[in-house]
Amino acid sequence: MQTPQQLAELYEQFYQQNSFNYDPNGLYEPVRHIMNIQGKRIRPMLLLMACDMFDGNLNEALHPAFAMEVFHNFTLVHDDVMDNADIRRGVPTVHKKYGLNEAILAGDVMLSYGYKYLLNISEKHLKNSLNLFTKTAIEIFEGQQLDLDFEKRLDVTVDEYLKMIEFKTSVLLAASLQTGALIAGAGAEDQKKLYEFGLNLGLSFQIKDDWLDTFGEGEKVGKKIGGDIIQNKKTFLLITALNDANEEQRKELSALFQEKDETKKVAGVMQLFAALNISQKTESRIDELYEKSLNSLRSVNLPDEKKKPLLALAEKIHNRDY
């Protein structure tokens, strides 16, 4: 087995060799722009670790690992257009820098390159991998639509919210893990357990993201605390608050949605969150989902030793304070 550091180096090499230096430049420069924004590379790492865990061929796994990152970056390009976001990780978003048409087209071609890289999987596992990838892509678009729909609603339930983040975020983590196991020849049962591990880890990850935006320490999170509150974003926190509030508190929340003074708004919402115990409720949901994800990983039919790298990564994701 390889150490996470070795896997990261292997991936880095592949990444450097696949840098989208193609013509026409007007199409591929925006692709290089988003691909060069260094993310955490969680998806490719999950795929490689899952593959290595079952002693799979890592040189084969690099292609789908890269496919997952290309696909994920494509969704960021189109999501940034839909969210009208100007900045991502400190640099201009693709549509801000290159224009709307370029962002649409760069995203489209990246989705196709995702498939192109996936098509390097050995023929034996091709159909299953592509079915999983295509199902996942469709779910992600459905999740994005739910997210857009929720913006206009005040009655979103916690279950609806969980479904949305499952589709929008978790399924790609889950599919990355399953694909790694699949191409390594793991059995269907173990593939499913790794998928479940990723699904619940992803949910816990996303809810922690929500929690950090309001209760994290600003300088560590790297963005202004309370941004979600200012934007009236339908996070796990706000949805739980809206569901648990009594009539008076709900009226207060609705009034705060219109509040123009940001400091007053954040303070007001946080006061209500405190009264409703939102921080603790959220933390216990995060822990519960995290525990659930670990149980899936633990039940994979392999010696504990093999599960250590994924366990360590899950812990790192869970314990982050940024």
Place this chain on the structure above:
Amino acid sequence: MQTPQQLAELYEQFYQQNSFNYDPNGLYEPVRHIMNIQGKRIRPMLLLMACDMFDGNLNEALHPAFAMEVFHNFTLVHDDVMDNADIRRGVPTVHKKYGLNEAILAGDVMLSYGYKYLLNISEKHLKNSLNLFTKTAIEIFEGQQLDLDFEKRLDVTVDEYLKMIEFKTSVLLAASLQTGALIAGAGAEDQKKLYEFGLNLGLSFQIKDDWLDTFGEGEKVGKKIGGDIIQNKKTFLLITALNDANEEQRKELSALFQEKDETKKVAGVMQLFAALNISQKTESRIDELYEKSLNSLRSVNLPDEKKKPLLALAEKIHNRDY
């Protein structure tokens, strides 16, 4: 072998049974909107005919045939955004009716559904079909980028223009034909010939489109004659004119690009087209490409009888005056 009418009915049935009645409605209503705009269904028909020609399984072929149409419609949705087009075949475009975000997301999910339908191809032919489809998709996006690039240039050569329409239009017709032959088990040589047939038929088709916009009969074409001229669109006609013009004529053309009086503009450009023999030059290029396409079809290693439906369709496309 089936008659074209029988193939069309078979396809119609499949189309009716695959109507994107899924949730969330906000995502799939725009998909149904564009899928319900009845096009000529050239791509699925080409695929089915090519498959039937080699005695392939038509029930299998329906899936990739539908995939080609879903993919084509996806490109229309995103292209309409990029071209800022309000109307398609007399109804509002997706972004006009549902908004920009919905058009982007509907397109994305349609691209994935293209793959989903393709994945029903038997495993034996899956990898080759998907490689062809993915290569084709990437070329189409590159073609769209070239088209956007050409808008800003006055020095586009005829060869560059042909490359652009090859990528933007022809490769999908060619890939539809090849996919039909491929899944029917045709040899590589015959597949290639059908691809070439589609490629040149597509080029001839697109240049005829250009010709009809300026020299066609308005009521038959169904749009105002001279629309391309008014928009300074880089058509085969204009590019040939710019290439063949002397210095004085080129100056005249450049001046006409700025002309605000549409009647004066169309008349002025058409006078220059007449002086430069553009109509005849274009027609001979259309004929030349059409003949080239027929030669590829004729050289397919099958009895003439088998080629009749595709030959008849090519003729119909070539002789159309709308």
